[in-house]
Amino acid sequence: MRKKIVAGNWKMNTTCQEGMELAKAVVAKAGEVPANVGLIVAAPFTHLCCLSEVLEGTRVELSAQNCADHASGAYTGEVSVSMLKSVGCQWTILGHSERRQYYGETDEKLVVKTKLALEAGLGVILCVGENLDEREAGKHFDICKTQIENVLFNFTAEELKSIVIAYEPVWAIGTGKTATAAQAEEIHAFIRKVLADKFGAQVADDMTILYGGSCKPSNAAELFAQPDIDGGLIGGASLKADDFLAIAKAY
Ligand code: PEP
Numbered sequence: 001m002r003k004k005i006v007a008g009n010w011k012m013n014t015t016c017q018e019g020m021e022l023a024k025a026v027v028a029k030a031g032e033v034p035a036n037v038g039l040i041v042a043a044p045f046t047h048l049c050c051l052s053e054v055l056e057g058t059r060v061e062l063s064a065q066n067c068a069d070h071a072s073g074a075y076t077g078e079v080s081v082s083m084l085k086s087v088g089c090q091w092t093i094l095g096h097s098e099r100r101q102y103y104g105e106t107d108e109k110l111v112v113k114t115k116l117a118l119e120a121g122l123g124v125i126l127c128v129g130e131n132l133d134e135r136e137a138g139k140h141f142d143i144c145k146t147q148i149e150n151v152l153f154n155f156t157a158e159e160l161k162s163i164v165i166a167y168e169p170v171w172a173i174g175t176g177k178t179a180t181a182a183q184a185e186e187i188h189a190f191i192r193k194v195l196a197d198k199f200g201a202q203v204a205d206d207m208t209i210l211y212g213g214s215c216k217p218s219n220a221a222e223l224f225a226q227p228d229i230d231g232g233l234i235g236g237a238s239l240k241a242d243d244f245l246a247i248a249k250a251y
Contacts, residue, residue, distance in 0.1 A: 003208045004224075005164060005231040006033075006042035006248040007125060008238025009065065009093060019047040023054045025241035030059055033248040037231065041238070042093050042125070045079050063091035063125065066099055069112045077167070080122035091123040093233075095151070097131075097170045107150035114151060114163070123162045125153060126232065127212070128191075132171035140169070145194050157203045164208045165191060166233040172213025174235055181222045181229075184211045188228035189206060194250025217243055220250035 014022060023041060029037055042063035043051055055062050068078035084092060094113050099105040110126070117124050128147040130140040144167065152160065167187050169179050179187075188209050196204035211223050211231035223229055231251075237243040 002206050003038055004210055005038040007233050008244050009042045009235050013239055016047050019043050020050055020054055023051050027058045027060055029245050030195050034251050037248050037251050048089055049087040052133045061090045065093045067092045067113055069109050081116045085120050092117050095127045110151045111154050117161055118162055121155055127166045127168050127234040129168040129170055139198050141190055148194050157199045166212050168212035176214050178214040178219050181226050185226035192228055217246035220247040224250050
């Protein structure tokens with residue numbers, strides 16, 4: 001049985017103090033979420049050290065939102081995977097569309113970052129997804145396939161066990177426009193087929209594939225009921241503990 005996960009991506013929101021309060025509020029009611037659903041919060045770098053204390057001994061795991069593409073050295077402003085590990089991080093998001101769009105994140109860089117993260121013992125939430133033009137041109141299958149091939153095909157089946165995919169149609173992120181459950185399921189099933197063709201059916205079947213894009217308490221249950229949707233990467237709605245937990249409870 002593959003893991004079900006609901007992960008909150010706080011993006012560049014909350015002060016450190018607000019983040020601690022938010023994490024405490026999540027922890028306080030995390031017991032209401034079915035035990036088989038993994039909970040992750042992906043916070044800004046500045047919050048991670050304090051948050052790891054808040055989350056220690058709880059079921060809520062800690063993620064970064066990015067990492068450097070070098071192990072250490074003269075890279076001013078960057079944060080390495082060993083730094084993330086040293087503050088108790090268990091995961092990092094990589095390849096979020098906002099990083100691809102605004103910070104020149106390429107698939108080549110993502111291969112390097114994923115390798116560094118896995119070597120450091122971090123799990124990776126790798127985001128893929130098409131933008132609106134690509135969707136309207138009917139290229140969404142090709143775009144997702146290429147992103148998966150360019151990054152994940154450089155890793156072994158064993159390494160894939162530490163990677164979760166998040167399918168996030170860019171046109172649905174922060175826009176209030178959710179992909180319909182059928183649209184999301186169609187791509188999730190397709191991604192699983194791409195993985196099966198390369199790594200075999202068992203590896204593909206074990207892979208956790210999350211949906212992200214304006215997921216909220218009112219639409220989570222329908223999305224999560226789809227056979228190939230294994231949870232969500234939640235942006236805006238993860239900034240309210242009750243909404244985040246309501247989404248996770250949708251299982
Ligand atoms: C995200 O940025 O990963 C995301 C899914 O955002 P939102 O839920 O706000 O659309």
